[in-house]
Amino acid sequence: KNQVEQSPQSLIILEGKNCTLQCNYTVSPFSNLRWYKQDTGRGPVSLTIMTFSENTKSNGRYTATLDADTKQSSLHITASQLSDSASYICVVSAISGGSNYKLTFGKGTLLTVNP
């Protein structure tokens, strides 16, 4: 069964600090992995996409890594800001018959950045 596990479930940090969120998956056959940010009361918004051949990708203060061998990904947030407070969701895409792709969502990590 395809699964995406995220840790920690929640995290509280001080403004300006760095943090790393983890994502382990058992999805196959793997197509790509995306990290989404979901602000309270809003829909998820894509931050990064990682394909099988990519190890690291950055988007401003967000850096995602992927180890396709161990099926692990991380999202590192540098110099956190109050606006980073949100839920971060790991989403893995798998090929599902022919040209169809199925998304498997993690439960998310709830990040709170305090002043």
Next chain:
Amino acid sequence: SAVISQKPSRDICQRGTSLTIQCQVDSQVTMMFWYRQQPGQSLTLIATANQGSEATYESGFVIDKFPISRPNLTFSTLTVSNMSPEDSSIYLCSVRTGWDSEAFFGQGTRLTVV
């Protein structure tokens, strides 16, 4: 990219009633989906809204409970029928321009059934 307008943003409904959620996209998209997001849980796909034909439902979801319409490539509705408190959740509309492309989401509808 795609901009999605979903409404209502929230509602409180009596059990036994029905609520229809609307999803409007600013461009024509082939693929449109409806998700449910329960507290502390991952997004769960309810169904794929097919333009001009019946929606494709995931296991555990049925048309009588969650009827879906998709009259054109920019609009869809999801109805939550005969609601019970267990239906309290966030419902999200999502679109993709291709099967393996980025998923865009509406802001969600927070439904509370009392």
